[in-house]
Amino acid sequence: MPLNSGVPGGSLETKWDRHRFELKLVNPANKRKFEIIVVGTGLAGASASATLAELGYNVKTFCIQDSPRRAHSIAAQGGINAAKNYPGDGDSIWRLFYDTIKGGDFRSREANVYRLAQISDHIIDQCVAQGVPFAREYGGLLANRSFGGAQVSRTFYARGQTGQQLLLGAYSALMRQIAVGQVRMFPRREMLDLVMVEGNARGIVVRNLITGELESHAAHAVILATGGYGNAYFLSTNGMSSNVSAIWRAYKKGALFAHPSFVQIHPTCIPVHGTYQSKLTLMSESLRNDGRVWIPKSAGDQRLPDQIPESDRDYYLERIYPSFGNLVPRDVASRKAKELCDQGMGVGPTGYAVYLDFRDAIERDGEQVIRQKYGNLFQMYERIMAQNPYETPMMIYPAVHYVMGGLWVDYNLMSTIPGLFVLGEANFSDHGSNRLGASALMQGLADGYFIIPYTLGGYFAGTSLPDVSEGHPAFRESVKQVNETLKKMLAIDGKRTVDDFHKELGTLLWEHCGMARNDADMLKALKRIPELREEFWENVTVPGTPDQFNQSIERAVRVADFLEFSELLVEDALTREESCGCHFNVDYQTEDQEAQRDDESCCYVAAWAFDGEGKKPIRHEEPLVFENVELTERSYK
Amino acid sequence: MSETINLTLKIWRQKGPDDRGGFETHKARDISTDMSFLEMLDVVNEQLTLEGKEPIAFDHDCREGICGMCGLVVNGHAHGPERETTLCQLHMRHFKDGNTLVIEPWRARPFKTIKDLVVDRSAFDEIIQAGGYISVSTGGAPEANTMPVPLEDAELAMDAAACIGCGACVAACPNASAMLFVGAKISHLTLLPQGKPEAAKRALSMLKKMDDLGFGNCGNETECEAVCPKNISITNIARFNREFLKASFFSPEK
Ligand SMILES: Cc1cc2nc3c(=O)[nH]c(=O)nc-3n(C[C@H](O)[C@H](O)[C@H](O)COP(=O)(O)OP(=O)(O)OC[C@H]3O[C@@H](n4cnc5c(N)ncnc54)[C@H](O)[C@@H]3O)c2cc1C
Numbered sequence A: 001m002p003l004n005s006g007v008p009g010g011s012l013e014t015k016w017d018r019h020r021f022e023l024k025l026v027n028p029a030n031k032r033k034f035e036i037i038v039v040g041t042g043l044a045g046a047s048a049s050a051t052l053a054e055l056g057y058n059v060k061t062f063c064i065q066d067s068p069r070r071a072h073s074i075a076a077q078g079g080i081n082a083a084k085n086y087p088g089d090g091d092s093i094w095r096l097f098y099d100t101i102k103g104g105d106f107r108s109r110e111a112n113v114y115r116l117a118q119i120s121d122h123i124i125d126q127c128v129a130q131g132v133p134f135a136r137e138y139g140g141l142l143a144n145r146s147f148g149g150a151q152v153s154r155t156f157y158a159r160g161q162t163g164q165q166l167l168l169g170a171y172s173a174l175m176r177q178i179a180v181g182q183v184r185m186f187p188r189r190e191m192l193d194l195v196m197v198e199g200n201a202r203g204i205v206v207r208n209l210i211t212g213e214l215e216s217h218a219a220h221a222v223i224l225a226t227g228g229y230g231n232a233y234f235l236s237t238n239g240m241s242s243n244v245s246a247i248w249r250a251y252k253k254g255a256l257f258a259h260p261s262f263v264q265i266h267p268t269c270i271p272v273h274g275t276y277q278s279k280l281t282l283m284s285e286s287l288r289n290d291g292r293v294w295i296p297k298s299a300g301d302q303r304l305p306d307q308i309p310e311s312d313r314d315y316y317l318e319r320i321y322p323s324f325g326n327l328v329p330r331d332v333a334s335r336k337a338k339e340l341c342d343q344g345m346g347v348g349p350t351g352y353a354v355y356l357d358f359r360d361a362i363e364r365d366g367e368q369v370i371r372q373k374y375g376n377l378f379q380m381y382e383r384i385m386a387q388n389p390y391e392t393p394m395m396i397y398p399a400v401h402y403v404m405g406g407l408w409v410d411y412n413l414m415s416t417i418p419g420l421f422v423l424g425e426a427n428f429s430d431h432g433s434n435r436l437g438a439s440a441l442m443q444g445l446a447d448g449y450f451i452i453p454y455t456l457g458g459y460f461a462g463t464s465l466p467d468v469s470e471g472h473p474a475f476r477e478s479v480k481q482v483n484e485t486l487k488k489m490l491a492i493d494g495k496r497t498v499d500d501f502h503k504e505l506g507t508l509l510w511e512h513c514g515m516a517r518n519d520a521d522m523l524k525a526l527k528r529i530p531e532l533r534e535e536f537w538e539n540v541t542v543p544g545t546p547d548q549f550n551q552s553i554e555r556a557v558r559v560a561d562f563l564e565f566s567e568l569l570v571e572d573a574l575t576r577e578e579s580c581g582c583h584f585n586v587d588y589q590t591e592d593q594e595a596q597r598d599d600e601s602c603c604y605v606a607a608w609a610f611d612g613e614g615k616k617p618i619r620h621e622e623p624l625v626f627e628n629v630e631l632t633e634r635s636y637k
Numbered sequence B: 001m002s003e004t005i006n007l008t009l010k011i012w013r014q015k016g017p018d019d020r021g022g023f024e025t026h027k028a029r030d031i032s033t034d035m036s037f038l039e040m041l042d043v044v045n046e047q048l049t050l051e052g053k054e055p056i057a058f059d060h061d062c063r064e065g066i067c068g069m070c071g072l073v074v075n076g077h078a079h080g081p082e083r084e085t086t087l088c089q090l091h092m093r094h095f096k097d098g099n100t101l102v103i104e105p106w107r108a109r110p111f112k113t114i115k116d117l118v119v120d121r122s123a124f125d126e127i128i129q130a131g132g133y134i135s136v137s138t139g140g141a142p143e144a145n146t147m148p149v150p151l152e153d154a155e156l157a158m159d160a161a162a163c164i165g166c167g168a169c170v171a172a173c174p175n176a177s178a179m180l181f182v183g184a185k186i187s188h189l190t191l192l193p194q195g196k197p198e199a200a201k202r203a204l205s206m207l208k209k210m211d212d213l214g215f216g217n218c219g220n221e222t223e224c225e226a227v228c229p230k231n232i233s234i235t236n237i238a239r240f241n242r243e244f245l246k247a248s249f250f251s252p253e254k
């Protein structure tokens, strides 16, 4: 299948303008004739729902949580990037574009990333107008801080709760549209199928999580903004309900899945400390502005950190990467921590941790300043670890955090299924093989506020769509199938719990397809995953009945999908015969143990097509063409 | 260092909104003191599942104290005994071996029980729909730095905006008042210059909605502030009252 990205012609700077001009418009009076389904109320889904409703479309919006305000975007801490250049430190749209594409190790589309950088400034304007209480300077103007992978200060933030404040902004815009009846909100619903009619996406089937009823919803187009699938690894910084199900079901209906193996492992999380643990907690990357990462120079040094003198400490990031120091991109920082801990150099009870130390920053700026910047993060750390980070360094270790992979989309954010659009973390578009900090929030809001409102109009104006209602046989067929699968699952009545399977799958992926990958391990995982899946369908136990509020069913459905999807994740990693960004295959590394890309043969997007149950998926390639940046070795030294 | 403890749990079980419900006793054994409260409930639920029984339903998602989805009453305290802590961030080191814990859902007229410990808080969304926003559509915003905001106002607005909408304030209030929730939203928006144009209308319509939904009046009990996991101050209620009075006397909106 030739994958047509639909990137418009013209110079990089003019592409988006030109495209917006060329897209056909929907007459304002006609907009109310269109129904749009939006699945997800994170930054991407809430901003899209609100903006489309403001334009006059009829929107139906769905989420799993009891309120749209609780989507996992709420948990983002550190900040959002924009090319405002308020500090006057040399930033520009071009620099934000360049940093992002280089940070992604040159595995994303130039035109998409450039558009993202162009839109970034408008996002900040929009959010401030909505009342997002960003941090400010004494003079009342907006403040900025630095994030990894950049040498300028371009990150806007609201204490350590930037995601919360941005989401509450988008949520309030959504609430305003619900109040005027332009959006109908369906919380506590989980999408279990995409419904297609004559090759177009025309609706969804959801499970009402309160009554257990399977509901059909028809529309002229479906937008998925369902977030990331990091929970495939069981332990991650994602919310408990984060899943792959929505996009996986769409994949099985024909949407291509791009870069499933590009999983970001974040360097600064609270280390794993017990088998009962249900999730991992992020300590925002912004901490690397002031915190210094180190380990003792000699392995097994039992002294308390404050008793280890300067001369016995190895500030390894500053030593190896003098120009970026503690602010190297995430993949680099994570891999170094893992390497050193694997060599026995780690600290803490498990040896799988490194120090993140604020002693020098507190001496320099005073405790009050540090408290103002990071107070809530320090408090969160103290709660979990029962240690005071103002007095003793934090212990941190990498954890699964974000996925660059997702459904393949073209420049219009449309998947390979006409009428199915994908926004936010659920698509694959802008971050290549490694996302820079503070750019997911930017992308989610760019997609929802500023891109989809134009491109969806273009789709409607250029497509004739027959009337389809919930009575269409395609809905009945889909409900029947979903129902049968649920029944089958409940009838197994085996001996292992859903969580037990999920933990085994997660450990398998973490150990065999995590931060440093090799062919032998990945082959082992490819053998074990189908066995585990088979066992799940023979031996899982899911209590209760389907026609009621039943959280066991919710989890079982998500884990069943992870068990299918994981195979694709590993397959993708195995077939990418290079290292790039987060994807580090030990067979492809430079002399300095950095990722060795192969631009000759691997400069493409790998996008996978479902070819039927039990069959191998088919891999398609979209070549990546770089006309404006030079592909260089990504050096942060 | 981590140790393990054993607990007796008296947990509210209720099949659905129409069921009367009642307490059920469960043992939580070998609980590591490093676990969070919800991880302790996970352990009990795994056990129940293996015994072929229905696990206890409770709401949760982020498990890091920010989504506002979790929330239970533990021994009479909303979100448990620690101050400024959501239940998902409450660790078992705050309990002792042999403790008995009584665990109940939020109980307040506007929050109906769905099952066991899960309640319906959609009334909060309805209150926000009544005016908890600034009416700007996408696209028309002025450049972000055109309107400076005094640092102090921005900080106070952020203090109020930190509300996670968990509902503990309502659950703790003898009158089931939502004044802290509403006051926080009103304060967040009216402290900022962007929110001033709609201040009067917002105060009037949010208060009316709160009354219509069956939330009670504020009796200055300050229980809400004591249980708030985000330390939202009752000065926000005073600010709301001022806005409301201003609106009632001086605004054409009334
Ligand atoms: C702890 C943490 C900190 C972060 N910090 C930052 C940061 O500082 N800066 C930054 O740029 N990025 C950060 N990120 C990344 C960023 O927050 C996310 O990538 C982004 O918010 C995702 O937004 P989204 O709208 O795509 O999805 P989400 O916010 O995850 O929303 C997904 C929505 O889809 C719904 N949904 C999912 N599946 C289904 C289904 N099957 N049926 C129905 N509904 C469904 C959910 O209910 C939810 O409403 C952080 C991420 C984490 C986990």
Ligand code: FES
Residues within 6 Å of the ligand: B059, B060, B061, B062, B063, B064, B065, B066, B067, B068, B069, B070, B071, B086, B087, B088, B089
């Ligand atoms: S689960 Fe999100 S606040 Fe507790």
